[in-house]
Amino acid sequence: MRPWAHPWRFALTALAALILIWLVLAVWPDWLQDLLGRKKTFVNTLLNGLTLAGLYFLVASGFTLIFGLMRNVNLAHGSLYLMGGYIGYEVAEASGSWLLGAAAALFALASIGAILQVVVFRRMQGDDLRQTLVTIGISIVAADLMLAAWGGTTYQFEPPEGLFGAVTLPIVSTIKSSGAAVFIKYPFYRLFVLFLAVAIGLGLWVFLNKTKTGMTIRAGVDDRSMLAATGVNVDLVFVLVFALGAGLAGLAGVIGGTALSIAPGEDVRYLLASLVVVIVGGMGSIAGAAIGALLIGLAEQFGLAYFPTYGVVLTFVVMIAVLAIRPQGIMGR
Amino acid sequence: MTARIHPAWWLLAALLSIYPILANDFFTLQIGAYSLILGTIALSLTILAGYGGMVSLAQLTAAGLAAYVLPIFGTNSQGVLGIGWSHWLTIPMALLVGASFSALVGLIAVRTSGIYTIMITLAVAVSVFFFTRQNYELFNGFTGYAGIEAPKPFGYDLRAPLPFYYLCLIVAAGFGLATLYAARTPFGLSLQAVRDNPRRMAALGFSVAGIRVLAFFLAGFVAAAGGILLVFFNGRISPGTIGVDVAIDILVIAVVGGLRHPIGPFIGALAFVLLETFAIDLIARERFNSLIGTAFLLIVLFSPDGLLGLWNKIRPKIGPKISRPSLGLAGPQTGKTPQFDAAETQPISSREDTG
Numbered sequence: 001m002r003p004w005a006h007p008w009r010f011a012l013t014a015l016a017a018l019i020l021i022w023l024v025l026a027v028w029p030d031w032l033q034d035l036l037g038r039k040k041t042f043v044n045t046l047l048n049g050l051t052l053a054g055l056y057f058l059v060a061s062g063f064t065l066i067f068g069l070m071r072n073v074n075l076a077h078g079s080l081y082l083m084g085g086y087i088g089y090e091v092a093e094a095s096g097s098w099l100l101g102a103a104a105a106l107f108a109l110a111s112i113g114a115i116l117q118v119v120v121f122r123r124m125q126g127d128d129l130r131q132t133l134v135t136i137g138i139s140i141v142a143a144d145l146m147l148a149a150w151g152g153t154t155y156q157f158e159p160p161e162g163l164f165g166a167v168t169l170p171i172v173s174t175i176k177s178s179g180a181a182v183f184i185k186y187p188f189y190r191l192f193v194l195f196l197a198v199a200i201g202l203g204l205w206v207f208l209n210k211t212k213t214g215m216t217i218r219a220g221v222d223d224r225s226m227l228a229a230t231g232v233n234v235d236l237v238f239v240l241v242f243a244l245g246a247g248l249a250g251l252a253g254v255i256g257g258t259a260l261s262i263a264p265g266e267d268v269r270y271l272l273a274s275l276v277v278v279i280v281g282g283m284g285s286i287a288g289a290a291i292g293a294l295l296i297g298l299a300e301q302f303g304l305a306y307f308p309t310y311g312v313v314l315t316f317v318v319m320i321a322v323l324a325i326r327p328q329g330i331m332g333r
Numbered sequence: 334m335t336a337r338i339h340p341a342w343w344l345l346a347a348l349l350s351i352y353p354i355l356a357n358d359f360f361t362l363q364i365g366a367y368s369l370i371l372g373t374i375a376l377s378l379t380i381l382a383g384y385g386g387m388v389s390l391a392q393l394t395a396a397g398l399a400a401y402v403l404p405i406f407g408t409n410s411q412g413v414l415g416i417g418w419s420h421w422l423t424i425p426m427a428l429l430v431g432a433s434f435s436a437l438v439g440l441i442a443v444r445t446s447g448i449y450t451i452m453i454t455l456a457v458a459v460s461v462f463f464f465t466r467q468n469y470e471l472f473n474g475f476t477g478y479a480g481i482e483a484p485k486p487f488g489y490d491l492r493a494p495l496p497f498y499y500l501c502l503i504v505a506a507g508f509g510l511a512t513l514y515a516a517r518t519p520f521g522l523s524l525q526a527v528r529d530n531p532r533r534m535a536a537l538g539f540s541v542a543g544i545r546v547l548a549f550f551l552a553g554f555v556a557a558a559g560g561i562l563l564v565f566f567n568g569r570i571s572p573g574t575i576g577v578d579v580a581i582d583i584l585v586i587a588v589v590g591g592l593r594h595p596i597g598p599f600i601g602a603l604a605f606v607l608l609e610t611f612a613i614d615l616i617a618r619e620r621f622n623s624l625i626g627t628a629f630l631l632i633v634l635f636s637p638d639g640l641l642g643l644w645n646k647i648r649p650k651i652g653p654k655i656s657r658p659s660l661g662l663a664g665p666q667t668g669k670t671p672q673f674d675a676a677e678t679q680p681i682s683s684r685e686d687t688g
Binding site: 071130138143145148279310324327 | 388441444445448449451452453455456457459460463464467468577581584585588620622623625626627629630633634637
């Protein structure tokens with residue numbers, strides 16, 4: 001990205017970023033407080049939005065990767081998320097270790113994803129609509145079986161020991177009349193989710209851009225048949241990507257189950273979230289998934305905080321607006 | 334092919350006409366009329382998916398919005414709104430609202446194609462669902478509306494089992510036949526041509542987007558009719574009626590029945606309603622979704638053309654062998670109907686069956 005290619009766009013982005021930084025760091029004057037309400041609400045909403053964006057990114061990156069490579073819209077992706085949450089919960093309960101639960105969810109779902117790819121999707125390669133319908137069928141059955149196994153109760157994980165409790169951020173919310181500054185507190189675990197999402201995003205970027213396997217995958221996204229013609233075992237790459245995407249969804253199930261909770265219906269919620277995120281960001285692009293997740297996560301949280309009645313609708317308004325201007329999504333090609 | 338009508342169709346028509354005499358009230362209403370209503374809504378999807386190659390999950394939403402018009406402008410027992418207009422006014426309005434909404438969805442969706450259409454229409458359906466649930470001024474939020482009555486022309490209750498069944502039958506058969514007819518009009522043919530090759534049609538000077546949006550409008554009209562019947566049938570409407578799970582059910586019905594012929598959605602609806610009603614006797618009520626999901630999965634995996642396709646596969650093996658006359662120029666198009674668009678999508682029906 002060269003800033004001088006689009007000077008106006010760059011200037012506007014920089015200005016927006018500066019305003020945002022000022023909004024977060026400064027002690028708000030009274031007129032701003034009248035305009036936007038308490039600063040604490042704003043900063044908390046911002047952080048909640050970022051955390052949620054991180055979670056959405058984890059789920060949607062797998063979804064978009066699978067689509068980009070295989071043109072396969074996996075509408076059972078939400079079920080993979082929920083199943084990851086449940087499996088992780090069981091393992092974490094049994095072993096008493098959150099990390100073990102997260103690892104179990106990652107690997108269990110990666111294997112389930114690989115099996116799905118080999119057993120179901122390989123049989124109908126190239127037939128998108130049929131794959132979509134099959135995944136809808138799978139998600140209906142999976143949701144019902146999970147309901148049978150785990151019931152309708154809401155589960156919540158204990159976050160790992162070291163991540164428990166709140167941290168005080170170096171952000172002043174108000175100055176008391178006594179002159180003492182009041183700092184904003186935020187749950188440590190949620191910050192951890194944010195860092196983890198960023199780390200995984202960077203990891204994915206390095207994997208896709210700097211390793212040979214990643215290069216193969218990107219080549220497959222661009223031109224599958226040409227990749228196969230060069231002697232690469234494309235089927236193996238498909239299984240790998242599917243396992244990676246499903247594993248990420250499973251891991252997100254544990255992470256999201258700890259930050260929020262897992263319950264029946266979450267599968268549809270996260271499926272829709274990933275759908276909207278990748279539609280907004282552009283199908284098949286990891287960077288697009290990150291941008292889409294940011295937009296949608298922030299829109300959802302700010303919608304909830306500032307327009308509680310129609311907050312849920314706001315995300316879809318964002319989506320339709322993006323579609324009207326750029327049907328292929330922000331980073332789509 | 335304007336061939337003679339196969340005797341089986343006459344038999345079916347006769348059977349459907351005398352059905353209420355053979356069946357009791359429960360079967361007339363809960364099975365017969367309900368299947369026809371769901372079939373009509375699913376027919377809307379069949380028109381779009383089968384003839385237009387656009388799978389829209391927002392057709393139930395169009396039906397639901399049409400249904401909402403009746404209590405909002407007509408009467409309801411909720412004490413919210415209910416302007417009290419007559420059915421002569423509200424029903425045409427509802428039809429128009431449903432069709433216009435569908436056309437609006439079409440406007441958003443036509444810029445994209447294939448698999449994207451599913452996702453965008455799904456997102457639209459969900460946003461409307463949330464909106465109706467949150468909005469109390471117009472949609473009365475979570476509760477929705479109840480006490481919606483069917484018209485009583487000259488004091489004759491259309492909601493009584495027998496007349497209601499025939500009402501549904503007339504609407505369903507009317508739209509089914511209209512679909513068959515419309516498929517052979519210049520518009521219907523150009524819609525199918527757009528499905529098969531949008532770029533060539535655009536090159537020939539047709540407005541691809543215009544044809545698609547018109548298809549959405551007409552399909553919305555059909556869906557709205559189904560929605561109106563549904564709200565008369567239930568007497569109530571709430572956001573739950575247009576939830577994602579129900580939208581998926583409509584998709585299941587259309588696909589299970591078969592997208593290649595307007596009779597498909599009705600077969601699918603009948604199968605769905607029978608399963609929904611009698612699954613309790615087979616398995617626990619709570620596991621109904623597993624059953625219907627598995628049935629759907631099996632159909633999609635092994636017979637992509639739905640129950641209709643299954644029938645077409647079995648027929649040559651059991652029935653007398655009829656050698657089809659050559660269809661001449663019209664051959665390839667009429668032989669195999671609905672296929673999905675997108676240049677790289679392999680058509681469903683010409684796919685090798687690996688099952």
